[in-house]
Amino acid sequence: MDNLSVDPEQRPATRTSNLSLTRATLLGCSLLLLAIFLLTSGLLIYIALGQNREAEAHNRFDIDKALQVFDKSARSTVKDYAFWGDAYRHLHQSVDTDWAFGRQNLGSTLFSDLGFDGVFVLDPSNRPVYSLIEGRLQTAAPPDWLRDIPPQLLERARQSASSDEATSRFVDLQGTPALMAAAALTPGTDPTVEADNGPASVLVFVARLGPERLAALGQDFGVEQLHVGGTQADLPALRLPDAAGVLQWVPARPGQQLLVLVLPLLGIAGLVFALMTAFILRRATAAARAMDAHYNSLQASRWALAASEERFRDVAEAASDWIWELDGQLRFTYLSERFETITGLSRTTCLGRPVDEVLTSDQGPLSQWFKDHARRANAIVQCNYFAGDGQPRICRLSVREMEGRGYRGTASDITEEVEARRRIEYLSQHDALTGLANRSRMQEFIEGKLKATPTLEEPLLMLSIDLDRFKPVNDLLGHAAGDQVLNQVSQRLQQCLRSDDLVARIGGDEFVLVVAGMRSQDEVESLCRRLIERIEEPFQIAEHEVFISASIGIAMAPADAILAEELLRYADIALYEAKDAGRATWRFYAGDMNARIIERRQLESDLRHAIKHGELRLDFQPRYRIEGQRLAGAEALVRWQHPQRGLLGPDRFIHIAEETGLILPLSNWVLQHACEAAASWPEEVMISVNLSPTEFQRGHLVARVKAVLAETGLNPARLELELTESVMLDDAQGALVIMQGLKALGVRLLMDDFGTGYSSLSYLRSFPFDGLKIDRSFVGGLTASGGDHSIIQAIVGLGRALSLTVTAEGVETIDQLQALGAIRCDEAQGFYLNQPMDAQAIKALLGARDPAADTTPH
Known part of the structure; x- marks a missing residue:
């Protein structure tokens, strides 16, 4: 002490x-x-x-994404119009203003429906030969607009014609930013038009980024007050490409x-x-x-x-890295305690051992690396080692030389970082849900196969597969169940192919198979049959058994195409044909399929023209009360008086109208003219109008019906709207809300084609119907003692129990009418009673009938 x-x-x-x-x-x-x-x-x-x-x-990214979508949509639209044989014939080889503007092939709908402020066609010498400004035909092209069309844009459009591509550019148009999309006029795939060898004319679409368009873009992507600016220093700004202007917006301030x-x-x-x-x-x-x-x-x-x-110990052991030292012979002389925690290896065992016995590198022996690189400042090397549990790990060494006494530094474990990077690389080539190849990987795979030059004897097959009846799985069981189905479908597809073939998922329920080595059509059809049979096997999802099918389109290289994009496009065309043929089947691509698509596009263009220029007409199918055979009403039937094809029934054009969005103006025309005609009829005579399921999805149906009733003055109680069961199948809850809105207007609702669906009874109990119409397939087989007689009798009884008016369609004989009267069916219509008639004939029929006496119609 x-x-x-x-x-x-x-x-x-x-x-x-x-x-x-x-x-x-x-x-x-x-x-x-x-x-x-x-x-x-x-x-x-x-x-x-x-x-x-x-x-x-995030706002800046959303705006940039919105501009990309806007640009891509404009290029796609101008490409559809430019790569068209009729456009090449009528606007390049000659200039037919009546075809373009009069028949609305390139008319005012480009402004009213698609929002293009300017449409120009410039001949090979860049002189304007056709000009539209805000949907109005210009006799002389406005120089202010043409001056702002960059010559480089026109040149790129002509150069891109060979690759079936359009081009675009943002410009400053009279002080307002605008997008110009251009494409050279070519015959496309139309075999009836022969292209000349001279420079091509160019079709230019111009869409100005005015306040309304910018506000709509901002609203779609959650950006507040998007506008053309650059003068407000306190607001963020985004410069448009090509120095076309500056956009500003009011950013969110969550902080x-x-x-x-x-x-x-x-x-x-x-x-x-x-x-x-x-x-x-x-x-x-x-x-x-x-x-x-x-x-x-x-x-x-x-x-x-x-x-x-x-x-020092606390700092060394609290760090996430471990510290090491090597002597001049590159043997470990020091390892911090964190070495054992992180690696699971013993410090005692590793001390004194050469670095090459503990760590390895993809760059060669570490002893050589230290001699060549360790003298550099901030020297770093990535190493591999086996941890104490035997698992491979990866670390990064930071190295510093100790003036001839060896080396020291730190080591960081980066195993998770490297695995994450590998995962990102994997996801860039594969679908995240199913693990199949994505579109990018599929493109690389096909191009590699095409470089091997497939032959007619051993072609390369592309199968485009789309699942049938998949949408109800998502709607009824939820997207999680849909994801399970997609995963099981991908596994089944892979099981049907060999290891060197490819299965890719390129969309929601769209798959592409790339197969080589099929020598005959029988082999291909056998594969298609096997694929469909496997997909049609039941899927067990939770407590539900799910059934779907598939349609397949087939294209082959080199017989159909030798480019990957064309091969995919032809397979999609064949897929469309398979779906049109009834689904759950397959179709090989054929040249006439493309011709049918061109004809369909022409019919769509003609229908757009017909709606605007009065080529439609209405016929009326009378409907009678069976008791006393009194006229109860008439059903409006639309016809199209085509100038070349003659009189067309609705089966020729209604499906086109539904797929292209023309069903809304077409339905407006039918509803308007039917109500106008019925307004002059006797008060007790009803008018029936058929509705498309598409109108329930995006048609603002209640507001449209209300507006027509107000304009024509028709009593709402005299209007009957007929709809099929498919309306409820797509969105039952949404359909119920719309039907309740229609009932609030006072109109009547009828279920058409009753008996052909699988759940009509539940719909009759849940939805506000006033009547039902028995499908003509039951009436056609009606006899006094047949099965259809019992079915119709049951339907009539069901209608009476639910207080619904029951109408039989397709009555063609006196025996059918008498049988319907015997089972007390309420109403009937058909050729025996009266054929469809035009407006003048229905007026004559109504004028000739005596309300006080029974009549016998024929």
Whole structure:
């Protein structure tokens, strides 16, 4: 104990030193806590500002995405119109203004429906030969518009014609940013038009980014007050490509609320902290004055050394890396304790071993790497090793040379980082849900196969597969169930192919198979049959058994195409034919399929023209009360008087109208003219109008019916709207809301084609129908004792039980009419009673009938 005693003369100095140390320590802790408090406040402000920046960056990304979508849509639209044989014939080889504007092939609908402010056709010498401004035909092309069309855009459009591509560019059009999309006029795939060898004319679509269009884009992508700007310094700005202008918007500020809520709380915490610090400082100072001063300077030095060593160990072991040292022979001389924690290896076993026995590198032996690279500043090398559990791991060594005494540095475990990077690379080539190849991987695979030059004897097959009846799975069981079905479908498809073939998922329920080595059509059809049979096997999803099918389109290289994009397009065309043929089947691509698509496009264009120029007409099918055979009403039937094809029934064009969106203007025309005609009929005669399921999805049906009733003055109780069961199949809840809105107007609702669906009874109980119409397939087989007689009798009984009017369609004989009367069916219509007649004939029929007497219609 003597050597630990302290000279009395040193005691005051020691007490003073202890007191100063205590005060300094407390002051340091206080400053540290104050720094932490200030750092917390600074981090809070940084996070708030970061949230604002992230919100602004998200808005900027959304705007850029909106412009890309807008650009892509414009290029796709101009390409559809430019790569068209009729457009090439009527706007390049000659200029037919009546074809383009009069028949609305390139008319005012491009402005009213698609929003293109300007449409121009420039001949090979860049002179305008056809011009539309805001849907109006211009006799002289406005120089202000043409001056802003860049010559480079026209040149790129002509150069891109060979690759079936359109081009676009943002420009400053009279002070307003605008998108110009251009494509060279070519015959496309129309075999009836022969292309000349001279320069091509160019079709240019112009869409200005005015306030309304920008507001709509901003609303679609959640961006507030998107506008053309650049003058408001406090708002973020996005410069359009090609120096076409600057867009600004009002960004979201989510960080402001965080600051308002949290900063006052931090202030209160800071005040409490200051009071506690002052109290602790006073108590610690008093305690320090009472401390024993028997520690000499040697012991204090030892304590300081121990504290320093302890701090080093704490820092070394608290770090996520482990520390190492190598001698001149590249043997491990030091490994921190974290080495065992992170690697699972023993330090004792590894110390003294050469670095090459513990770690390896893809760049060669580490001993050689150290000699070649370790002298550089910030030398880093990636290494591999096996952990204590035998699993391979990856680490990154940071190396520093110790002036000829060896090397030291740190090692970071980056296994998860490397695996994440590999996962990202995998996802860039594969579908995240099913693990199949995605479109990018499929493109690379096909191009590689095509480089091997397939032959007619051993062609390369592309099978485009689309699932049938898949949408109800998502609607009824949810998207999670749909994802399970897609996963099982992908597994079944892979099981049907060989390992060197490819299965890719390119859309929601769209798959593509790339197959080689099929030598005959029988082999291909056998594969298609096997694929469909496998997909049609039931899927067990939770407690449900799900049944779907598939349609397949087939294209072959080199017989059909030798380019990947064309091969996929032809397979899609064949798929469309398979679906049109009734689904659950397959079709090989044939040249006439493309011709049918061209004809369908022409029919669509003619129908658009017919709706606007009065080529439609209405016929009326009378409907009679069976008891007394009194006229009860008439059903409106639309016909199309085509100038070349003659009179067309609805079966020729209704499905085209539904697929192209023309069903809404067509339905408006039918509803308007039917109500106008019925307004002059006797009050007790009803008018029936058929509705398309598409109108329930996006047609604002209630508002349209209300407007027509108000305009024509027809009593709503005289209007009957006929709809089929498919309306409820697509969206039962949405359909119910719309039907309730129609009933609130006072109109009647009839279920058409009753008996052909699978759940009509449940719909009759749940939906507000006023009547039903028995499908003609039952009436055609009606006899006094047949099965159809019993079915119709049951339907009539069901209608009476639910207080519904029952109408039989397709009555063609007196026996059928008498049988319907015997089972007390309410109404009937058909050729026996009266054939469909035009407006003049129905007026004559109504004028000739005597309301006071029964009539027998024929």
